[in-house]
Amino acid sequence: MMARISARFDPSRAFFARHRSLGILVGVSVLGILLPLITRIPPFDGIQSTNAWVNAFTTATIYAVLAIGLNVVVGFAGLLDLGYAAFFALGGYTYALVASPFSGLAFPFWPMLIAGAIVGAIFGVLLGAPTLRLRGDYLAIVTLGFGEIVPITLLNADKFTNGTNGLGGIDKPSIPGILQFTLTNPWPMYVLVLIIFALIAMIVFRLEDSRVGRTWDAIREDELAAESAGINTVIAKLQAFAVGAAIAGIIGVVNAAKITIVAPDQFRFIVSISTLAAVVLGGMGNTIGVATGAFVIYLFQSILLKQLNTLVSNFSIPILSEIDFLDFQYVLYGIVLVVMMLRRPQGIFPARRRKRTFDDQKRSA
Numbered sequence: 001m002m003a004r005i006s007a008r009f010d011p012s013r014a015f016f017a018r019h020r021s022l023g024i025l026v027g028v029s030v031l032g033i034l035l036p037l038i039t040r041i042p043p044f045d046g047i048q049s050t051n052a053w054v055n056a057f058t059t060a061t062i063y064a065v066l067a068i069g070l071n072v073v074v075g076f077a078g079l080l081d082l083g084y085a086a087f088f089a090l091g092g093y094t095y096a097l098v099a100s101p102f103s104g105l106a107f108p109f110w111p112m113l114i115a116g117a118i119v120g121a122i123f124g125v126l127l128g129a130p131t132l133r134l135r136g137d138y139l140a141i142v143t144l145g146f147g148e149i150v151p152i153t154l155l156n157a158d159k160f161t162n163g164t165n166g167l168g169g170i171d172k173p174s175i176p177g178i179l180q181f182t183l184t185n186p187w188p189m190y191v192l193v194l195i196i197f198a199l200i201a202m203i204v205f206r207l208e209d210s211r212v213g214r215t216w217d218a219i220r221e222d223e224l225a226a227e228s229a230g231i232n233t234v235i236a237k238l239q240a241f242a243v244g245a246a247i248a249g250i251i252g253v254v255n256a257a258k259i260t261i262v263a264p265d266q267f268r269f270i271v272s273i274s275t276l277a278a279v280v281l282g283g284m285g286n287t288i289g290v291a292t293g294a295f296v297i298y299l300f301q302s303i304l305l306k307q308l309n310t311l312v313s314n315f316s317i318p319i320l321s322e323i324d325f326l327d328f329q330y331v332l333y334g335i336v337l338v339v340m341m342l343r344r345p346q347g348i349f350p351a352r353r354r355k356r357t358f359d360d361q362k363r364s365a
Helices: 003-016 020-038 049-075 085-098 109-131 136-156 187-211 209-222 223-228 234-259 269-283 285-303 308-315 324-345 352-365
Strands: none
Touching: 020 049, 020 187, 020 269, 049 187, 049 209, 049 234, 049 269, 049 285, 085 109, 085 136, 085 234, 109 136, 109 308, 136 269, 187 209, 187 223, 187 285, 209 223, 209 234, 209 352, 223 234, 269 285, 308 352
């Protein structure tokens, strides 16, 4: 039965495999419609309102885009980056500095998306340049240091960043005469984030299949062999850092516009680790996999675990209803991560090459 159902979808899968960009547009559109509808079905409708769910989906998609950018660095090029949140912060502060009462400026949102990408790419190259000869643990330590330096610098540069208070009152996006984004209506931002997600996913897929993407693959598999084959590993690594940081810069601008405030404590080490966990759990090297991993992790950690008490009370389970799951949300989150790594270390949707590697290891064992 399942085989017959799968066979019916084979022509569609083959078509979208040939037209990947169209497949992304269709997939994002369908999910964008289905997700709010699901929130009207029990038990999800008892957790929070549809607007609250849409707001949560928007934030989850922002982190999905962030994971796609980190996947370019870690999944494609094989460069372990533990300071990725720094580029996220730089994008957010780039927009906040020119669109908040603190500066008295009111730059429009749309061109600042490009500015955020440029700022992120510049700092990505600045980080990548001194680390070109570093690998593995040494590269991780340097990027970790960079990830800590940026929030501390933002915290202490009171004159420009308002220090620990951050920059608030950031302007929302708008389409003059047509649409004004507001805090009370999450739907316009939801649609905007889905569009940005689709565009960035399409660009990354194009890069993955390009000469640059194949260069990253070669470096990830064996950097010495790639260099011996004539690949300019210096340029390729800088490209990976620049692309990943540019994506973080763009989505940093969007995140700042969504929550209308940026502060140094929003970009601590936990953001980089959570994004890296999404890349690993989702399927390192698989763009859709890491996006799914980030989306699920955010909803699981920030929504479902926090609302587990409500879910349990709805099912009227005597023993569980006496437990306050808020006290154990990080314990449950850690257990899920451990179980996932033990049972499916290749991730939810592993890249084809990575899946073959794990299958070979299982057969040899």
